[in-house]
Structures are given as structure tokens and as C-alpha cells.
Amino acid sequence: MALLEVSGISKSFSGLKAVQNVSFEVPEGKIVGLIGPNGAGKTTCFNMIAGVYKPDTGTVMLNGARIDGRRPDEICKAGIGRTFQIVKPFAGLSVLDNVVVGALNAAASVSEARQKADEVLEILGLASKRLQAASTLTLPDRKRLEVARALATRPKLLLLDEVMAGLRPTEIDQMVRVLLDLNKRGLTILLIEHVMRAVMALSGNVIVLHHGELISRGTPDQIAKDPKVLECYLGEEAL
Amino acid sequence: MNLLLEGVPRSALILLALFFAALIAAPMVLNDYLIVVLITILYFAYAGQCWNIMMGFAGQLSLGHALYIGLGAYVTAALYVKFGVSPWIGLLPALVIAGAVGAVIGFLAFRFGVSGVYFAILTIAFAEFARIGFDHFPWVGGAAGYFLPVANYTQNDFFNLRGSQTMFYYILLAMTVLAFVLCHLLLRSRAGYYWLAIRESPEAAEALGINIFRYKMYAVVLSAALTSLGGVIFAFFYNNLFPEQVFHISRSIELILGPIIGGIGTLFGPVVGAFLLTGLAEGLREVMLRLGIDLPGVKQVFYGICLLCVVMFLPEGVWPPLKKKLGLDRDTGKKGS
């Protein structure tokens, strides 16, 4: 049994089929990549897993228990942390307090949460900015804050939605190292990413969505050679 | 004590202690009129602090807080007049009733996704229901008003809240200090962090495991219940209650001007705002009186001008920039204190 099992989920928005009958698994301890052109339905998949939308059809299982249709806070409590592609920092709060809010999910007290938050800020290289208001952060730092906050909830599975977008190559490598390290320590990751060098470096398996449908899956190398994928997606980028 | 003082700059503590000492000493040096002005200030500071829990912390705009003032006032006044129940005991049912009404409003709004402007309108609607309802509620006097027996008291009857202005002054001072300390502690608690998170981004808050329905309910119920205590003092200080006045929307507006002008979501905002607004308004009244000018509605116009100035020039309110000026903003892990 995989940690996350997504079976036949679909979602339409007033007639527009954003996701159609998509199934995949994320085994415990692995990193799985989710790629596809813009509008393919990747974020919608995340939103169904994280409880923002109830799938029109299909089921989502975490550790063998159904979670589809549950509220986002219940799903977080069940062990899934997520970031938002369009970042949603608590703008008026300090960077530290942003992460403390996340850490309170698993911490018994505020002081324990502060400790955990400081650890996470250290990991993501935000420690020196901990007392700044989140509204003063640059976009790359906001992306890091998204990861920090989600990580602070102590998830079993982390959903990352384009957290490398806007990062410079050295920063991407840094983030890749951080994620690999976290993965080594037992964190399972499902990541949506356009930055192919990150997808290739991180993912054991990759899933490709196109027009809401799953069109291919396999190791990064297999995906990179799949004509269907090349046609709709990778072909656009200079690989 | 640790929790109370941790991370609070020393200069802030010294200033606060001086300010508090001055407030304690005030009745010994001030005349009756000025004590009434201070009572008004403390009343608004207290009620503003309670409103701030809902709006400033949890981001839920209530424009109907006169409802909770009125409920606290009517419940304790009726229990006292009809059954001789001490207001100190009567405030328990007042707390429960106001909290329950807050819970009903919160439940209706948050279950059915009513938020923002629509939530504010819902709060106005409930206050208006109450105004019209009490107008037609003969048991407590209806539109003709409800009166508490007044006599010349030679001694303060603390147990029945009958007595001198000074007694009310000290009770309100204690209430304001307690509300301030409570809010300070709340901001440092799990609930405080969750409220601010919900205020800043409900979607992100939910994704981090916060049951936003539950925590919004906590804010509304707590704010409503605490506000009703302001109504208890209102009833026993003024000794008369008219639905058209107590529940009127202008009362709700008046109550939130302090925190808006002082700084929404800050601890000192409601206090600073109450001092500024009431202090200036009374000063203005005094000047007009001296000059022999009698213009009705001048206070409302004055409030309007104050609000306009703050919205245009100090959108965060007076307190945040003032705090900087006083050099009090270097605390660690700061969070709207």
C-alpha cells in the first residue's frame, strides 16, 4: 500500500474538465514529480488531495484511509502539508510567526512551536530574516516561506506547487539539496515543477498531465524520451 | 508572569507603569466632570478592546457591537430591578446570553460562508432586530425606556453597583486593565496565532491545520461576552436604558472608532484611540461652551474628521507610528503589540 493513492479523480469547473479520471500513487519515502503544461490540471489535483475541492469522482487515500471530501485542516492533521503556487504568506506577521502558526499544528505549546519554527527557518535559510514582516520578503523568499510553513506542520507527505519558480540556478540547487535531505530523513514528497533540472534531480518517478488527463508516467529518463510528452510539453522547452 | 512579560521592552513597561499610576491617582486630583470624561474614555477603551478581538485579531468586522452592550445592560438591569439580583451575579447570565447570541450570528455566517461586508451587514441586522425587539418588549419598558432606581448614596454599595463616580471609575479601570492583559496573553497563545493567521489568509490558515470555523467562533463568542460587561457598567452608571439609544447603529460605530483611530489589531490602539477621541471631543465641547456656540451634531462631524484624517494619513492608526516614536518597537518576535 502506497502512502498516497489517488484513484480516478476528476474535477470540472462549470463545464471545463480541469482533471479527468486521474490515478497515481506516491509510495512512502519517495519523491514523485507531477509535470505538464500550464492549465493541465496539476494545481487542481493538489487542491483535491489537500481538501480545497471535493473530487467529482474517485477517491484519495492516505495510509489506506479515505481523505477525499475532508476539510483542508483535517487533511493537514492527517499528515499532508502543502504549499500554494500563488503564495499566501501571512503578510502582516513576521517570518517567524508565519512558521510558528504552521508548527502549532504538531506542537503542544507555543514555546515548542517557536523552537520548531526556528529549526525549520534554519533549514530553509530564512533564519536571518525571521523578524522581518513576511510582506517585505522577495518572491523567492516567499516561496521558501511557503515550504517552511508547510514543513513546520510535520507532514508525512509534502505537496510542493512550483516552489522553484523564480529561483536562480544556485538557489534551485540549494532547494534541491534541502528537499533531498528531508527526503532522506523520511519525508515523502509530491512536487509540481516546471524547472526540469529540479524534477530530474529529485524525482524517482514522474507523472505527466495534459488537458486534465494523465498521459504518461515513469522514471525521469523514460519520460524525457516519451514522444507524447515531448510533443505536448518537453518539446516546448530546450531540453 | 514569564509569559506576561517575556519579550516586552523595559521602556514599555516603565511607561506603562507610569501611565497606570497616573490613572490610579487621577480621581484624587480631578474634578467630577473630568472623572466622568475619564469614565467615558475607559468605557470606550474597554469596549474597543473587546471589539478588537473579533476584528483586529480574527479579522471579522462587526458593526453591531451595541447589541452585546445592550444585552449586558438589559439583562443585569432587569435582574436587579425585578429580582434584586446583584449585577455581579447578573453578569453571569449576561455573559452567557451575549455569548450565545454571538454564537448564533457566527454560526449562521461562518457555516454558510457569509464573510467580509456581508458578515458586517449581518451584525448590523441583528443589532437592529434587538433595537426593534426591545422597543416592543414591555417587560423592560419598551420604547419608553427602562430605569434603575436612583438615590443619593452616602456610601458606595459595591455589591449592587450603587455609588459614586469614583467607584465606577475604578471598576472600569480594573476592567480595562484586565481586558488589556487578557488580550496580551491571547495574542501569545495558540488562539492568538490562529486568529492572526485567519485574518491574514483563511486559505493558508486552513492548509496549516487550523479549524477556521471553530476559531472564528471562539473570537466572536469571546468578544460578544466580554463586550456585554461594558453594558453592565453602562446600565448601572447611567441608570436608564432606551432601545433607540442603546442598540442604535451610531452606538456600534462610536464604539469602533477608538480602535480604528488607535490602530486595529494592536493592544494599545483601543486605549490610545479612546483617549484621543473622547479627550478631543470633550475638549471641543468645552471650547464651544465657553464661546457660547451651540451646534448640534458637532461631535459626529468631529468624529468624521478624525476618521478621515486617520484613514488618509495614518492608515494603520495612531499607535503604530507613535510606538516607533517612543522607541518601543524593538521587541523580539513582534506581533501587533
Ligand SMILES: Nc1ncnc2c1ncn2[C@@H]1O[C@H](COP(=O)(O)OP(=O)(O)O)[C@@H](O)[C@H]1O
Ligand atoms: N477555481 C477555478 N475555477 C474555474 N476554473 C479553474 C479553477 N481552478 C482551475 N481552473 C481551470 O482548470 C484548469 C486547470 O488549472 P490548474 O489546475 O491550475 O492547472 P495547472 O496547475 O496545471 O497549471 C485551467 O483551465 C484553469 O483555468
Ligand SMILES: [Mg+2]
Ligand atoms: Mg498550477
